[in-house]
Amino acid sequence: MVGGCKSAEKMVAPSQYRNWQPQYSLLPTAEFHGSQVTIRNVRYCKYLDGDTYVPNWYDKKIDVRNIRAVDFVLMPFPDVPALAHTQVSFEIAPPGETPQYLVVSAEVRKEVGEEYGPIKGSARQFELAYVVADERDSLLSQTNYRDRDVYLYRSTATAEQAQRMFVDMMARVNGLATRPEFYDTLTNNCTTNIVDHINRVQPQRLTYDYRVLLPGLSDKLAYDQGLIERHGTFEQTKSQAYLNPRTALYDGKTDFSTFIRR
Secondary structure, eight states: OHHHHHHHHHHHOOOSOSOBOGGGSSOOEEEEETTEEEEEEEEOOEESSSSOEEOOEEEEEEEGGGEEEEEEEEEEOSSOTTSEEEEEEEEEOOTTSOOEEEEEEEEEEOBTTOOOOTTGGGTTOSEEEEEEEOHIIIIIIIIIISOOOOEEEEBOOOHHHHHHHHHHHHHHHHHHHHSOOBOBTTTBSHHHHHHHHHHHHSTTOSOOOHHHHSGGGHHHHHHHTTOBOOOSSHHHHHHHHBOHHHHTTOOSSSOHHHHHTO
16 A cells, blocks of 8 residues: 555656655756856766666766767667667767767666666656766666666767757756656657657657667667668678677776777
8 A cells, every 4th residue: 555655646746856766866957158068967876786886976067069979879678679778978079189978868767676667667657867977877887787788879960960969958957957757658768858859959850660669679760760870781880889899898997988989
């Protein structure tokens, strides 16, 4: 009965005030001053093993004009590869400096003791969070500590389109910081939000089909619609995008984002 009451309560309205898992305890925000933006609460969880991590956050200042590209990231679910988590990573390249990368990811904002489930995700049982993260958090943690396959594709977006998408995503970040929403497995998830951002930047650029609802297949959709760079066939492109062999060699000394893109 206690669990049922909790479920009924959660279905009424989303909230910012729950007993969140540590990695979801803080939400990011973005403060704009012309082209300059300060992003608060960029997450960097340092993993010790698959379940143990030390959560950290930092603030980052960037000039939106230095965003040069955006990458598409796919992480299939091990047991059901037709399902996956998707996110994007923005390349920020100030003149004469090594490019930096920031991940933006729409996720379930899980409470302590809570696990994701697609059925629960359609029953207003999870809040939606946008996470802005360091790639060492969002990518390295999955490949080297959780043994998940990760694919990194360079999109075909121009620098101007990548900049507009970043600004649009930061507006969404700020909106969720003040107006919480429920996550929904079919209509308000990681992939549907990316599609919405793309289509706001380029109206009707990406059409909806079943591969949006089965995001483990969304890289093929992106390939077919020319949203990611092609390197031969789709199978060849996907093989080149596979990150795990590269992250397995990472020595922890060089810049991670540069290392995995060699």
